[in-house]
Amino acid sequence: MRTILGKMHLKWCHYCNLPVLDKICNICGNEPVEVKLTPPGGARPAFEKEIEFIENLIKEQFGTKEDILKGRIVLMNKLPGNEDMQEIIIDGQVIAVLKYDNGWKIMPRLEGARRIVNAGGYKKIVVIKEDVIPYLLGRSSSVLRPGVTYVSEGIKKEDEVIILKKMNGKDEDVVAVGRAKMDYEEILNAEKGVVVKVRHAEEPRKANELKTSEKNLRELFKDMVKANEDVIRRFEENSVGFMRNTAKRINLPITVAYSGGKDSLTVLLLALKAFDKEEFDVLFTDTGLEFPETIKNVDIVQKTYGIKLIKEESNEFWEKLEEYGPPGRDYRWCSEICKLKPLKRLIDKHYPNGTLTFVGLRKYESFSRAKKPRVQKNPHIPKQINAMPIHNWSAMHVWLYILKNNAPYNKMYEKGFDRVGCYVCPAMELGEIDKVKREYPELWEKWEKFLRKWAEKHGYGEKWIKELWRWKNPNKRKNK
Ligand SMILES: [Zn+2]
Incomplete structure (x- = not known):
């Protein structure tokens, strides 16, 4: 018998906040929702030490004060054909990519960026004028120097940055994520040119957070098995x-x-x-x-x-x-x-x-x-x-x-x-x-x-x- 490599279907129960592989969650009986993963989708659970490593990386990179992954099951999905890139999944969504490129880096997706901002992240931030937003929502867009009103100190060319419409510390301010094309000083002195190459952009909205648990990871694993x-x-x-x-x-x-x-x-x-x-x-x-x-x-x-x-x-x-x-x-x-x-x-x-x-x-x-x-x-x-x-x-x-x-x-x-x-x-x-x-x-x-x-x-x-x-x-x- 021959088999064909199909897509791995990973779903998520939004009531229990747990990954579910079946049509029904065995804890609450509800229908789980498909998680959009990059195929082939070999997701696996992350353990305490890896979660802590990622959490620290986020803190270091973006200056967050609170934990983002706590009280949740965290899954990692390795992307094919790269030196080392893994999608980080919580709450049934890919919130960021963990990448190795001369050191470990977090590449936030929009959902991750919203959570980073909510958790007090203040580093690697670019604030833009509101009237620039519509231009970013298209494909392969860039943030140009005249549209920028604020940049956080210390941004280096090729850094992953979060683009906000206001510096409020609120998730609704996130417009885009992308890669810086100039250093901090260069941006300050420039009058024109590309400041950020945008990777993802979306109409600003609230983070799509599911409920967290007081349980530790091992207890959450037990729930995951039960589901x-x-x-x-x-x-x-x-x-x-x-x-x-x-x-x-x-x-x-x-x-x-x-x-x-x-x-x-x-x-x-x-x-x-x-x-x-x-x-x-x-x-x-x-x-x-x-x-x-x-x-x-x-x-x-x-x-x-x-x-x-x-x-x-x-x-x-x-x-x-x-x-x-x-x-x-x-x-x-x-x-x-x-x-x-x-x-x-x-x-x-x-x-x-x-x-x-x-x-x-x-x-x-x-x-x-x-x-x-x-x-x-x-x-x-x-x-x-x-x-x-x-x-x-x-x-x-x-x-x-x-x-x-x-x-x-x-x-x-x-x-x-x-x-x-x-x-x-x-x-x-x-x-x-x-x-x-x-x-x-x-x-x-x-x-x-x-x-x-x-x-x-x-x-x-x-x-x-x-x-x-x-x-x-x-x-x-x-x-x-
Ligand atoms: Zn459930």
């Missing part, structure tokens, strides 16, 4: 049924591939529903580049569920690295060495006649995956038949299921990582690299040391060390 009870149960039943049927149809020893990530944890939880734990083994291949939390998580999961864990390790990366050079998006020797080789070894040793492996692949993760059948031979390891019980789950389904089961997920997710692969990977975006540097400085140092050595040997510069190492042929990176 989605039916859909979670349905997805579980469907996947468990698929697993049992597949196991009956393919008469091979059953295994579950575990990586320490949320998707494989979900598959493991489903396997524990579908089978007795004595009926399957859990496979973990350590690439040798795992984060410490991943190793810890594998251990905790094993102890929590009393599963039979079969491990295999690769330790060839650093040795091969000297020979091959850094792996690239166009030169992925690492997956062969660090993933396939140990997995093949493991299967040859423990399942000489083959195995049926349940894996946590989801079609929403990539367009190329969407077209693959739900059960297929591993193209690299013919003895392994892979089956995908959660191929039609979104990241939200996965998180709801994990939270519902109170399952021990990898703590890296709480630090704002949305992927827990190797700590060196050419697929990493600059924002992700920044997170690794921040949270695991000693791991990154080891890698950077290698990059510096390699760059010196080949005459590469700082840009290569910072970003271009991720391609063997950086000139081709535009059409990755």
Whole structure:
């Protein structure tokens, strides 16, 4: 059976102020409203630490005095094809984009700008004459110098700014958001020219706020699970049924591939529903580049569920690295060495006649995956038949299921990582690299040391060390 990558439908109950994946909110019985996300829409919940990080960023950038995200579920939706851009969703709306561009930045949408102004934001503000407003409402407009009556101090060219019709500290004053095209001093001295390139503009109106809660995030998570009870149960039943049927149809020893990530944890939880734990083994291949939390998580999961864990390790990366050079998006020797080789070894040793492996692949993760059948031979390891019980789950389904089961997920997710692969990977975006540097400085140092050595040997510069190492042929990176 073939599947096509559809749009992920995320909805929001405006009565309970919670995300809902089904047609009905299971708490209040009301119909949720569609959230307008950028497709494919792999939204996921943000945890305490990430919320605090964003809150601080907003305060730093715009000088807000009150919290904007408190008492609400916050979701993050990664935008495809960028270094690192994530939509921030509260109250069923995208209020801003969190962007990595030589540092983390908030790009507010109009709804975010209204809340920033309400929360006392006074930095990065441009006030315009009221008669200019109609000219901003069209497409690709600009604020010109003669239309400006006030600019807040310290604005730098390329800063994200909020455009107001009055400096009242009221949401109804927000007209537009955009990017500054001059520095503060330049604006003061200029008589003409573009001050701001407008990104979004709208007739001024009140912020569309839903009710906040006194509850903490964990209690809100419980409500979120409750609001989605039916859909979670349905997805579980469907996947468990698929697993049992597949196991009956393919008469091979059953295994579950575990990586320490949320998707494989979900598959493991489903396997524990579908089978007795004595009926399957859990496979973990350590690439040798795992984060410490991943190793810890594998251990905790094993102890929590009393599963039979079969491990295999690769330790060839650093040795091969000297020979091959850094792996690239166009030169992925690492997956062969660090993933396939140990997995093949493991299967040859423990399942000489083959195995049926349940894996946590989801079609929403990539367009190329969407077209693959739900059960297929591993193209690299013919003895392994892979089956995908959660191929039609979104990241939200996965998180709801994990939270519902109170399952021990990898703590890296709480630090704002949305992927827990190797700590060196050419697929990493600059924002992700920044997170690794921040949270695991000693791991990154080891890698950077290698990059510096390699760059010196080949005459590469700082840009290569910072970003271009991720391609063997950086000139081709535009059409990755
Ligand atoms: Zn509701």
